[in-house]
Amino acid sequence: MCDGNNNVGQDGNILLPKEVEVVEAKKVTASETHFVLKMKNGDAMDYKPGQIVEAGVLGYGEVPLGFASSPTQTEKTGTFDLVVREVGKVTKALVSLQPGDTMTMRGPLGNGFPVEEFEGNDVLIVAGGIGLCPTRSMIKYILDKRDDFKKFTLFFGSRTPAEQLFVEDLDVWRGAEDVDYKEIVDNADENWKGKVGVITQLFKELDELNPETKVIICGPPIMYKFVIAELKGFDVPDENIFVDLERRMKCGVGKCGHCQINDKYVCMDGPVFRFSEIKDLEEAI
Amino acid sequence: MAKVRCAWFDFTSCEGCQIEMTNFGAPFLQLLDHVEIVEFREVMKETTDEPIDIAFIEGSFSREEDRARLESIRERAGVVIAFGACAATGGINALKNHMDMDDYKKCVYGDDSNMPHLDTQKAMPISAAIKVDMAINGCPMSRDEFVRIVTQVIHGTEKVYVPSYPVCVECKLRETVCRYEEGDHCLGPIALAGCGAPCPADGIPCEACRGMVVDANQESMEKVLQENGGMSEKRAKDKSRMFTANFRSDA
């Protein structure tokens, strides 16, 4: 992913961000805001599902975020999506941006999902909570190029119904033919009619899972171990499992060292990793 | 940008941190463009009962009677900042915390030591009484840090980044020759940075006036003070009582 050197920042300076205009800013849960964005100054944003950007506000800093939109959308409309959860100083500044405001951006960065390898295969995506944001990029991509993939299954778990993201998408997926969508929440509310429990319960509803299936996992750190244990039960080899590790990053370009897990740099070698490559790294999962 | 309403209050302290403000010069005057001072005993008579955006509280919490006043400040203030070491950590006042009250009163006030207003409890940071949003550390408080924090608060930041590493980092960044290499001692390895390490740069040991880092390796510090700093075991053990009594494992 390193060929776009001069595209990451401005004027060939990888640490000088480009400007992005906020087209839409929609508060989707108590703490999350969904942004639709457009590059300014005619810059292009060419990315792969699973890649990330460093999004920021001058005076506050930058945070790494995975694309929440598919490049197929960006090709059509010129816009792309990010979802920001307000947790600290930078994200607070980000969520206060309104349409017309400027966000700063460096990217696309890192390695996304190896889309070509997924083509012609069954795909299972397991997303927990905010893990739906970076995987939405791949989900939308698959749905836009549905014929390139075989069976497509999507598991989504969230803490409560109120914390579900992309509710409009979920509505579509619930009834859709081209994706086998299953969802669950840890804690129901009075209106919830669906399943209650942890995400691994959804595996019980699978009669079979082709071991050749390409699997993507993205969610809170605690989720990975348990999902991987389930996959073992279906004999899915580690080579077919991809995990998306969004970690603290600073530079995003393999320099500052903050994202290292053992000898890997999340921002350069990831954030998408083949599980077989990192399963022995102590600090990874 | 609307001006931010700021007020200063003092509790058990020498008021040195407020004086330090008035020594400020240019940066302070420029900050005044964004700041409206509504109460500041060192420089003005006015006081206020109105809501305040930022309350700077100087001094430690060392008398139960002060709790009500602290609480009323908390209620009126958007952001409460512990202003200087006494407020942030108990500061030098906590030096007495391991002693018996009668002992330290006699030691300090001699014959007058029986006057009732001298009865105090342990000197504690104001966070022992009210919720504190952030601290400007140091004895006196660090002016640079003051500007760094206040400019961020003015721009709406509640979680201000402040370093959590020891003073040694700041010595390295300015290439100070370590006190230990000059045959001296220093508490820098356990002292919370943020001051820019002015003391070792001036050739004097760091006394950890900003308090200790989280997880300070106090055992190792005692060892280093003895082995490299040439202190007796007792002196090495007592060394961190001056500014960091409330951080000690025996506090």
Next chain:
Amino acid sequence: MSGYYIPSEGLQSFAQSLMAKMPVVAPVAKGKRFIFDQLGDVAELRLDYDTTVLPPKKVFFPPKQDLLEFDEGKATSCLDPQAKVLLGVHPYDIKAISMTDKLFSDNYADSNYLANREVAVIIGSNVQTPYERAFYGSIAQDLELVGHDAFLTKISDGYVLDVVTEKGEKLIADLGLADASAEQTSEAEGVNAKADEDCPVKLPFAAGDVSEKVRNSFKSEIWDELSKDCFSCGSCNLVCPTCYCFDVQDEWGLGASNGKRYRRWDGCLSSEFSEVSVQGGSENFRENRAERYRHRFMRKTAYLNDKLGAPACVGCGRCAGACTADIADPVNTITRIMES
């Protein structure tokens, strides 16, 4: 390329003539130690220094470096490369500079380092007084000595200046230096050939063995014991010529909307370094000091070897001297692990 001779008493006027062209950064005394500093008075030059508190990488990659300035939402880069001569760099530091050159240009080239690097002319010098903790004679031996433009070697009655790049030739072209005689050249070669013999400390293990053993000790309890006295002060990282980690922060100015973004040297020994904020919370992936201490040794002996062609340690010994608890010396730690 070519060799020149500078008599002992001509050194200062040589430095002086460089200073007339551009700022000269060179070793000068500070307290009981030395630092690289811009020469004001040529008499301050101390080519007999043992080592400096901070490595010369600070010239290209300052401890605190402004990355951009902004006002009213517009950012501009702070790149402002100033041509300099970096004089008196010891061979181990030249090797370290070639490592940081590589690390900052690999994949995404970082102009904030490279711009400063490109305009600098580096004149190395042989070690006249070895630092008591140095072990450069027995580590990173396979690494070629490249990256400098010229090299000064102290011989019995002066210096031989070997100029190895065009940048170097250009710098000294009009100084009217005398050519070194064959004798002087061979004396200098002799000095450099046995330079490593004077290195006070030896690391008696091969890099490959060390890398393997250290990696295999990942789960060993020895790290707890070795790091027991660690202050997490990061001094061992910050003085290291091959460390290049940094933190980035934004700072507001005193105006209504202006400020800057800067980077500051950071080190993996500090506890905030590995604090991670995944969207939704934060955790620390190297929460205790043993994990952080181990990470540094993994980095110095194993993780970067493939990328750099050698371990990321050149044996300067600075970390050993900078650690107040004296637990950071790679020789001691590696020896303990090899013998465990």
